[in-house]
Structure formats: structure tokens, C-alpha cells
Amino acid sequence: MKGFRSFILRGNVVDLAVGIVIGAAFTAVVNGFVGAFLTPLVGLATGATGDMSRKHFTLGATQFPYGAFINAAISFLLLAAALYFLVVLPINKLHERLAPHQDVQAPKRDCPECLSPVPAHARRCASCTVPLPEIPVQAETTTQRAG
Structure with a gap:
């Protein structure tokens, strides 16, 4: 249906x-x-x-x-x-x-090489293709997962 x-x-x-x-x-x-x-x-x-x-x-x-x-x-x-x-x-x-329009913005960070905005969980920059450093895991996130 x-x-x-x-x-x-x-x-x-x-x-x-x-x-x-x-x-x-x-x-x-x-x-x-x-x-x-x-x-x-x-x-x-x-x-x-x-x-x-x-x-x-x-x-x-x-x-x-x-x-x-x-x-x-x-x-x-x-x-x-x-x-x-x-x-x-x-x-x-x-x-x-x-079907409401949901304009959800993914969290972004800047590429260290070209300074273009990339999604926070991206592994490579879409503009310059340089590998991006891992995101440090926040203390709140690990305690929430454990509990």
C-alpha cells in the first residue's frame, strides 16, 4: 500500500x-x-x-x-x-x-590540506583526495555505548 x-x-x-x-x-x-x-x-x-x-x-x-x-x-x-x-x-x-522535507545537515570538518568542508566521518577529502585523520572517540559516546 x-x-x-x-x-x-x-x-x-x-x-x-x-x-x-x-x-x-x-x-x-x-x-x-x-x-x-x-x-x-x-x-x-x-x-x-x-x-x-x-x-x-x-x-x-x-x-x-x-x-x-x-x-x-x-x-x-x-x-x-x-x-x-x-x-x-x-x-x-x-x-x-x-513526506515532510527533512533538511538534515551531516556534521562536517575541514580538510587539513585544502580546507574544504567534508563530512565528519569521511576517510578521504572529496576535493583533494588526501586521507583524513581518524576522528577521536568522545568520552560521552563510549560511556553511552557501555551503559
């Missing part, structure tokens, strides 16, 4: 599911909302009456349907906001809760 959970919560699987399922499911809802509520509000703000998607201007013999573009832009913004707040944020919070 743990393997299935990690497979589902991988970024590419979640992104693919969000793109296909949510995009297909919310398209009709968002388009309906835009057509029923936002298009009339944009028309009211611009002084236009009627269906905004039918608005166009003509230049020469060519029609430019700017109303359809406005509807599509509003639909895109609403869909992106819905995806972000209803899917992406909850998935990110769930992912952080199940």
Missing part, C-alpha cells in the same frame, strides 16, 4: 490526472459560469448589452470576434484558479504531511 501511495503522489502522475480529469470535468461548469454570470457583468461594465461572445469588430472584410476571446480568457483564469485552490494546494499539503 505504501508503494501505491508514493506512486500516486508522484508529481507527474498527479499533474497528468489534474490536466485530464479536472480539465474535462470543469470545462462545462466554467464555461456555463462565464456565460451566465461573468459575460453579462463584462457587458454591463463596458456598456454592451446581449451576448458578449458575439461581439466583434470588422476591419476591411475580416471580422475579429473579440468577445469570444474575452470569454475564453475569463474561462481560463477561472479554471486555473479552481485547479490551484481545489487541487494543487490540497495535494501539496497532503504530500508535505505524508
